[in-house]
Amino acid sequence: MIGELLHGMANSSGPGFVGVSLIFIYLAWILTIGVIRVKEAMEEDHH
Template sequence: MIGELLHGMTQSSGAGFVGVSLIFIYLAWILTIGIIRVREAMHSDHH
């Protein structure tokens, strides 16, 4: 799935390239925030 997205990105217009790049940045942001919240929950004293 990601390979198809990257392949399509290389063949798309400038706007499509920017759009796909922003999607990857957004997904990375979601994963980062999720990991941070899980770590905070694990270190929390409210078990």
């Protein structure tokens, strides 16, 4: 899936390149928030 996005990004226009870049930023944001919430949940379990 990511390979297809990168391949499409390489062959796309300017707006397509920006769109795919924003998708990657959004996925990174989701993963970051998920990691933060897991860490918070683990800290609450220890108390």
